[in-house]
Amino acid sequence: MTSKRCMNGGCGATLSAEDWRRGWALRSGGFATLCDKCGMAYEQSVFCDLFHQKESGWRECLLCGKRLHCGCIASKSLFELLDGGGVQCISCMKNSGLSGLSFIPSETIQEFLPQSSQRVLSLAGRSLKDEKANEDSNVRVDEDVISKGKAIQLGKNMEVNGQNNMLLGRRESLSGSFGHIKREQMAFHAGKACLNISLGNSNQRTTMEPALSTGIRPSSGVEDGRDQSRSLSALQQAQRARHLLPKPSKTGQTFSSEASKEMLSNMRVARPPAEGRGRNQLLPRYWPRITDQELQQISGDSNSTIVPLFEKVLSASDAGRIGRLVLPKACAEAYFPPISQPEGLPLKIQDAKGKEWHFQFRFWPNNNSRMYVLEGVTPCIQSLQLQAGDTVTFSRMDPEGKLIMGFRKATNSVPLQDSQISAIANAGLGNETFFSGVTENLSIVSGYSGLLQSLKGTAAPRLSYFSEHLNLADSDVSWQKTDTHGGRSNDGFLLQPSLAQEKKRSRNIGGKSKRLHMDNDDALELKLSWEEAQDLLRPPPSAKPSVVMIEDQEFEEYEEPPVFGKRTIFTAQLSGEQDQWIQCDDCFKWRRLPVDVLVPSNWTCADNTCDPRRSSCSVPDELSPTEIHNLLRQDAEIKMMRTPSISKQNTPDFEASGLDALATAASIGDTTNQATVSASATTTKHPRHRPGCTCIVCIQPPSGKGPKHHPNCTCNVCLTVKRRFKTLMLRKKKRQSEREEAEANKRLMLPWGAKEEIEGSSIQKENELGIDAGKATVVGDIDTGKGKIDLNCQPEGLQSSSRVSMMSLLHVASLPLENYLKQNGLTSLTCEQQVSSSSVTVPQAMPVDESEERTPDEEGSGDEGHICSETAKSDAS
């Protein structure tokens, strides 16, 4: 397929593949081409490459630079698109031979949909030209006929723009064949006038006014709850989609931008993210995640461009002997050739090695729908040694249009260990969740009560409960899921599952649960530790928790769901002034915020109410590129320190700082790593408490200053202290039982060292979970109960110290809160704080982990003495 001929009436231009590459014609998505000579698309016309996609909300026309937004669907701009061949259907979210509007979230489209009406509709688009009834570009479609179509109902609650009446109808339901797009659901719009638009050359398009359809608005009284939810959540959905889109692949970008660059070099064209057509319509689980490298491998040295289409995790039946691979309907209809007969078509698909496979692409009628399958895949599956759980990817090589099949073995997932599970179960903290991966911007999750519910079960159900209640269906986020009982194995990604497990496993592959899985490379990319997740967890606005008891443990329950905030970076300046830095979602500039501002998951400059001067994306960065670089670098270092294994592995020479370093050392058994801090400033506190830190240590005013606190004071500091006390009590119980158990087993059999190892191992367990138990260390006189808890301090000999730590913690925790506070001089809840002499990034306080682990003592009042690392080391040893 080296050339194409424009089918548009008098044009007849022949366009070669070289033409496409040169930008004379744009090879579009699907199986279509656009004639650059006449501006018309032919075959299945697809306009998507005429537009650079901008996030999810709008596109910029490459020809006229016009910004098309959702409103265009009801404007003349829409008609332009329609004239090119169709529009996306809101019901199936496919394209009626044209995906120019595929960037518009379907829910948004619905908002602009006109109501079903008894109007004379005309079918727009050249692709309908063969339709006999459409020779005059007008087809009368009776209401009753239309109403058979399912798409109608989507628009039934919409009012009609008097000028540009538009109606989406289900093509299939109308009157049978409309040629190659027979099955497609497509758009109709009223009036002949639309057909007179944009038949000329491309430049005419520039004259079109977007003319956002003021006449069309969503009506109230949506009857169908499903429709309602879809409609009402449009913005949310769109926003979520925007935030959670996978990183664009460069290769994909070249698909449209390379050609267009040449063609439109003098135009204001922003480089689009590689939102290939259809991505917005497809379920995220089908979004291709092929890497640039993989794409490069496929394309080799050729001039071809690989456009990732979709992917699928193989189910048991896909990988089984039947040799049928069930294709996601939306993907099949969007990317594979249209088929009208169940027998379908033979399809040649080339694998990454260049071998060409012959499959039968067909469908089975299924209810009133279809089920698409690729038949004859067994040889291919076997050749590639694929099995259930592996992923096959489908791409298209342009301009040839050849289908390419790749795969990704599910070989590198990291199952949860039993120790991790049990540690999670034992942690006893209400909102702990084992995050295997989360994108940096997180969306709303379910309510706290859901989490609490989940706590009632074992660890595994808890995890799955949480997973399943994370409303992240539109996100590119997956959650490690564990089996609900028994082995707690990581179903779905077992390398060599036993036959006995086959069935159970297969149920967890694909299907609904597959969205809960995540490839390991994704997990790495999206790695977010439990601590970091805590950083991002925000209490709901105006949250007032009620305390509930579950299994003798108190939990704060919130009415509103918790919110995941956007990740920010905390810094401090020479003056000691603390800042929080946040990156705008739109312009990616970093803006300064006060430290105490809790930001939502999405944040743009416009939200910068704290600094009106910088509340616009147009305002330049406050920081120089170098400063930003340093900011990010330090933040990355801090992050790295939080993940011991990564830290150890990737930066063997990196001198981790503070407690993190010691925790790291503890968890990896390297006690020689001292707490020397390169990035932190001089402070009498542990280096972890650098200026800007918002932990309880640092949020308290300097000693002797600040207000005295009453016992029932509800200020942040007091609440935190009280909360810690509670946690301490909980942990006391836990550790006591652990200790008793360990001692019962080992007292007479093991020397101290070995016994200490037991406790040490429990700490290490927690460290594996991101619970830096090693941070909490107690030194002092156990017998008198005047233990001085310095959680800043990490003695060199972790093991011996942990023994003291446990006992002292137990003792301290057994005291009444008042005693506790009093004993530790905390009635005034003040602390000494020194600021650094340089501006540094600081780790964000970890609401549960660190703050709960520490006790007020450490931060405390100076008279008990604030034992810091150096001192503590000698004390403890």
Next chain:
DNA sequence: TAAACGCATGGGC
């Protein structure tokens, strides 16, 4: 009789 085929069923959402 087994494999292939075509459709039906049902869980999950």
Next chain:
DNA sequence: CGCCCATGCGTTT
């Protein structure tokens, strides 16, 4: 309730 899709299962080859 409708849709998707994994897979079951009866029929055909």
